[in-house]
Amino acid sequence: MILPIVAYGHPVLRKVAHDIDQDYPGLPKLIEDMWETLYASAGVGLAAPQVNKDIRLFVVDSEQIFRQIEEDKEQHSYPDAPGIKQVFINAHIKELDGLEWNYNEGCLSIPKIREDIKRLSVVTIEYLDENFEQHMRTFRGITARIILHEYDHIEGKLFIDHITSLKRKLLKGKLNDISKGKVKVDYKMMFPA
Numbered sequence: 427m428i429l430p431i432v433a434y435g436h437p438v439l440r441k442v443a444h445d446i447d448q449d450y451p452g453l454p455k456l457i458e459d460m461w462e463t464l465y466a467s468a469g470v471g472l473a474a475p476q477v478n479k480d481i482r483l484f485v486v487d488s489e490q491i492f493r494q495i496e497e498d499k500e501q502h503s504y505p506d507a508p509g510i511k512q513v514f515i516n517a518h519i520k521e522l523d524g525l526e527w528n529y530n531e532g533c534l535s536i537p538k539i540r541e542d543i544k545r546l547s548v549v550t551i552e553y554l555d556e557n558f559e560q561h562m563r564t565f566r567g568i569t570a571r572i573i574l575h576e577y578d579h580i581e582g583k584l585f586i587d588h589i590t591s592l593k594r595k596l597l598k599g600k601l602n603d604i605s606k607g608k609v610k611v612d613y614k615m616m617f618p619a
Contacts (some may be wrong), residue, residue: 429463429477430616434536434584435605437618438475443482443580445516448558450481457513457556460485467613469534471572473579476535478616484576487511488569506567517553517577520562524548529571531585537611539600543588545574 432438446453456479464472464485473484488509524547532540550564551573565573575585586594586601594601603609607617 427459427462428466428614429459430614431463431467431534432476432478433604433607433609433615433617434601435618436478436535436616438478438480439535439579439584440582441475441480442582443473443475443480446481446483454556457483457485461487463613467534467611471576472534473576475579475582482516482580484514484517484580485512486514486569486572486576488572491568506565506569510565510569513556514551514573514576515554515556515558517551517573517580519549519551519577521550521564522546522548523550524566524570529568531571531575533575533585534613536584536586536601536604537609537615538604539586539597541586541589541593543585545571545588547571549573549577551577 460472460474460477463477464487470488470491471484471486474481488506489511492507492509526544527547528542528544530540531543547570548564548566549570550562552560552562554560578584586597605618
């Protein structure tokens, strides 16, 4: 089932999410619905707070980025090719490393706004997969960036928190419009009351 994406301004987007155990009600169905919602909204990552659940869960599919550029003869220059398709439960960052680099990010909860965001290029993260098997892995490049973006969501942060206060002021009108539902998108959204 395709779930509505929570829009900017909804309080769940600013909550620090909590860990869950494998008895969390309806978890397999929620994960399945999150994948379906991700693809229906043309995203590459989706965090549980974006579907109104304040739990430490997100899904990432960076494989689709590399499928789009597979004809690029220099694909070897991408350190994270061919990407991942992964569920992250109870994720906690263990180390950030690498060089800072800018990349133009957007967010399904903040549609029609994109900004260059500076992030480190390498993240080591501990998490559980959908079978509650524990992993500690290091990710690089675009995959690391998507993970960091989704990780921000479970920490109650948004990508616009990484821009200057002046840029946020300039976006205030657009952000208010999103909160009021004055935005057209091709996916279901839930706006703050």
